[in-house]
């Protein structure tokens with residue numbers, strides 16, 4: 001029998017029980033798909049289990065009356081175990097190929113005793129000349145996933161198909177040595193660091209133009225064409241984020257290298273008394289720290 005309802009033709013089933021069985025099966029199929037999807041996601045993010053376990057441990061230890069307020073505070077600023085309070089790290093970010101590594105090398109040459117590098121973990125293959133434990137801790141995907149699951153990373157991300165991450169231990173090692181810990185991380189990592197209590201000074205290194213960035217990436221001759229294209233396509237969004245007001249304390253345009261390094265040094269002397277003292281001692285001819293007050297000019301758009 002056919003019934004016309006509000007202009008549409010509805011066919012009434014002779015066997016309503018069959019229809020509801022089919023509906024139930026469809027519902028079950030959907031549930032199974034959803035469950036598989038959730039399981040896949042959870043497997044990709046073992047850190048979720050440790051985050052939630054940490055939270056539950058804290059709640060049970062403190063037994064707060066207002067659990068929601070406690071949760072907001074707990075998740076808004078994740079504490080970093082082992083870091084030294086009062087010695088803020090230096091975070092340097094920017095698109096791949098902009099010159100972060102080059103600039104960091106130069107500021108380390110000027111302040112070898114005051115700056116320390118947080119050695120990141122990565123699953124990418126070493127480039128020629130890169131030394132494990134010095135440039136990166138080169139890790140396997142499984143090893144990295146396990147450490148993430150154990151909550152050992154301040155931030156981690158999959159960038160250009162490889163895992164990268166900063167372990168709390170790497171930062172703690174540097175700050176316990178009394179040095180300013182320098183972090184070279186990608187934008188996804190920056191967003192994660194902002195959710196922690198690490199509280200670094202944020203520097204974004206920007207290229208003078210997109211064409212220059214491309215030329216530097218190609219000129220470095222360390223990536224395949226496919227890899228270069230991946231990095232360039234990520235760069236547009238990264239540069240947009242870097243330009244957002246308040247996203248970084250300083251935007252440093254890496255046009256002329258010397259000027260950019262001088263501008264960054266001038267900024268670092270303002271932020272860190274130990275660098276100011278080293279620079280003053282160097283000016284008196286007593287040691288390293290070659291930045292001069294005049295050096296803070298051009299390259300950086302601070």
Ligand SMILES: Nc1ncnc2c1ncn2[C@@H]1O[C@H](COP(=O)(O)OP(=O)(O)OP(=O)(O)O)[C@@H](O)[C@H]1O
Pocket residue numbers: 094095096097098099100101102103216217219220254255256257258260
């Ligand atoms: N101011 C500059 N002028 C010209 N070339 C530069 C400048 N700064 C860096 N370079 C060159 O650009 C290339 C990329 O620099 P670098 O490897 O330091 O980039 P990066 O931001 O650390 O990249 P990644 O994030 O992929 O490691 C290098 O060949 C470097 O010598």
